[in-house]
Amino acid sequence: MTLLQVRDLAVEFSTAEGLVRAVKGVDFDVERGRTLGIVGESGSGKSVTSLAVMGLHRGAEVTGSVDFDGTELIGAPDETVRRLRGRRMAMIFQDALTALHPYFTIGDQIAEAHREHFGSSRRTAWARAVEVLGDVGIPEPARRAGEYPHQFSGGMRQRAMIALALSCEPELIIADEPTTALDVTVQAQVLDLLMKLKEERGLGIIMITHDLGVIARVADDVLVMYGGSAVEQADADALFTAPRHPYTRGLLDSLPRLDAGGAQGEEAALRAIPGSPPSLLSPPAGCAFHPRCPLYAAAPQAACTDARPPLVQVAPSGHRSACVHPEVASPC
Amino acid sequence: MIGYLVRRLLGIAGTLLVICAITFVIFYLLPTDPAVMFCGKDCPPDRVAQVRQQMGLNAPLVVQFARYVLAIFAGRTMGTGQYVVHCGFPCFGYSFQSGAPVWDLIMNRLPTSVSLAIGAAVVWVLLGLGVGVVSALRKNSWVDRTLMVATIGAAAVPVYFTAMILLYVVVVLLGWLPFPSYVAFTSDPVGWVQNLILPWITLALATAAMYARMTRSSVIETLAEPFVRTARAKGLCERKVVGKHGLRPALTAVATMLGMDLGSLLAGAMITESLFSLPGVGKLFADSLHKADQPVVMGITLLASFFIVTSNLVVDLLYAWIDPRARLS
Incomplete structure (x- = not known):
């Protein structure tokens, strides 16, 4: 059964300059074990779409239908959506340095989500945080869980962000430009990690990016967005x-293109x-x-x-x- | 960390020494003669000369200053023969007016000022944070607008006006409270609060307004941070998102201000103490200034500087506790 079914999703903001129609009726499905790539330039509405699915738009008018495994999220009580967020659908943000809280340790931030959704004890939640940090390939997870985001390198921080998303074993992961802030080799590692997790756990993934290279590497299906529409x-x-x-x-x-140079020479x-x-x-x-x-x-x-x-x-x-x-x- | 502390403490000592020197020089330049001040109005010239000799006022300025600073730590014996007086540690000299040791004068009045400062700080922090957070969470609503207009009013009204209105309405018109007079907390805690509540409100109102406006903008800014969105994406309830993830960073700026404001207030609130006739350090300072009572003014200036620089240090150390990025490795 389709994990996520989005129909005619529209997002509008009223601003001082007028009504901004950021997303104008978008349809897509995400299946378990498959990756949907959403590609587009800045302002194409791809990030707005993902935030709308997560119910993270504040002050925006969201209409249409977002069906998550049989539960309609648009118009659902805040509490219903909140209980799904972080638990069954999780989000990975672009810049982990600003997306992670500077005042709390990585372990605390991961454990907090686990405690919220499972009511687990401090000790259990911490053990889970260490485990999931290990899963995403952070060396010495027990020690590093006690460190703060600013003590992590860019790639490690993004892994920690992924660990945070994975901590409650979600079925859907929305990754919003997860590798844009990383250099190319680290980018490849992070993408490979996401793909490995998708295979192992049968996750549905929405990969939002402006980078067709990333799409080519990871996506099974692609949605191209322009000016708020698919x-x-x-x-x-x-x-x-x-x-x-x-x-x-x-x-x-x-x-x-590396292969285009030969025949056409420098005109390519x-x-x-x-x-x-x-x-x-x-x-x-x-x-x-x-x-x-x-x-x-x-x-x-x-x-x-x-x-x-x-x-x-x-x-x-x-x-x-x-x-x-x-x-x-x-x-x- | 130890090295940092030592550096900071040396810095504090240096700052205090400079402030001490500046105050000292200002008084040296004043046309009033300390010997005449000490001796009294109708003092015969030979007696004035004697006092001058006794007080060491014939020595060069640098020597006088060195003696003053040394005396603070080591005490000082003044005069000769039958007029010898020993001023023990910490010696800030004697008041020209009453002849009492400055240290004792200040220490007698410090509890009043500390009571006033701490109580007022509690009032303005509670009021300022409360109004600021409510305003931020209801940004641009009529509640927010009303509160923000009220803060402008509160910040604009002078302390003496607030004090008069409060006294007139609460004490004279309604008769709810007695006219404020200082009661020690240890002897009568209820009376302590009853007598100080009006001075607290008077002193706190304008500051609370500033804190409210600062808290509001700080909370609005923090709530727009990506890490707050992450907290929501984790599925945390709104209370935790705002209370834990949003508020703590927003309070960093408030903590800095609080350190400075409380520090300067501990050494007395001149106007408020005078208005309510509270026998605090601020009132002592105002009275001593009127009478050019140099040793007392010097003593209080140093005390105030001491409170400000130490509270600054405390705030910096607190910073490291609040924000792990500020921790020194």
Whole structure:
């Protein structure tokens, strides 16, 4: 059974400048033992989506449906969602230095979650903290549990953050840019650790990142977000081999490639997507991507500016894209 | 850690010495003649000369200063022959007015000032933190706005005005409390509170307003920190999220202020003590200033400086206890 089913999720904030529609109706599923990668630029709504699933949005209007293993979370009492948070669904944040409390030891912070959800004794919770720190590969966990976040290196801190998320044996882990603050080798270690835990424990993982390299490494399914909407959804292989949305193509083209140098020589420079991400306060009419879209620039379509294109199936595998341009929308 | 403490203590000694020197020089520059002050108004010139000799006022300034500082630690014998007086440790000299040892004068009045300071600190911390936290948790609501306007009012009203209003309403109009007069805590704890509650409120109100505003912004800032979001993501109940994860870092700034404010208050609150005729160090200081009673003013200045610099040290040590990042390895 599907672990997490999100339907038509929308998040709106009212700010002094006006209403910000950060997420405009997003659907996705997360299965046990699979990783959903959500990719997009800053402001695409990917982090907002994850916080909305966790019920961590304060002062925002969240609508739609978030079904966690049969429990509807949107509109549920705070207490219901709180009891799931940290217990059955846990979150790993980007910068562990600021996300961990500077005044408490790592062990305390992990034990606290265990005590909260299981009512365990101080001693049991501490033992669990040490155990889970060992699980994520922190050497001498018994000693290091007594240290403070600032005494840990960046990679170790991120492992501690993962340990915190794992301490109550959750079924769903949402990792919001978990490796962005780390250098490449440590990044690989942390991702491998997450994948190993997913295999061993059958976790469902949502991996939020702006880094397609990370997606390629870990994701089974991918959701590409732009301007608060999903623009493409596919399994990872299909997305990387045959992207069906011009934005996704742009993202893939802007990746540096080691194999592209030979034939084209130095002309194979990085191809950036022109323009900048849309304003959430006054988004462009129709498809949010059309002002930057090469297809629109080449052959403008009324459909691109009339209404926001729906996400429709474009391949039998379940590959979906939100582009009305004939080049993409034509049957495959 | 030991090295740090030693360095800090040496720093404190240095600071106090400098303050002592500055106060000493200021009094030396005053046109009043200490010998005349000590001897009295109608003192004959030969007697004044004798007193000057006795007090060592003919020696150069540096020597006088050295004698003054040494006397604090080693005591001092003044005068010769039948006029010899021994002033024991810690010797701050004798009041020009009453002839009593400065140390005894201050020590007699210190309990009043300490009672006033500590009580007021308790009131302003409770009031300031309470209002600040409530305001922060209900940010931008009408409760928050009302409280914040009230704090501006409280901070703007002068102490003597608050004191007058309180005295008039509570003592004269309602007759709930007797006119404040100091009662020792040890002899009558209830009377102690009854007599000091108005001075406490008077002294605490403006400071509480400052603390409330600072606590509010500090708590709002802390609650926006990523680690508070992590605490929520762990599934902690809101009471723990705010009370444990949010409040503790927010209080660091308040602790710093408290150390400084309490330190300076321990050596007397001049206006409040005078207004309520409380026999504290502050009132003694005000009276002595009027009469240019140099030894007493010097003594109280040093005492006040001592309290401020030591409370600063205490706050710094407390910091390390509150925030592990400040701990010295």
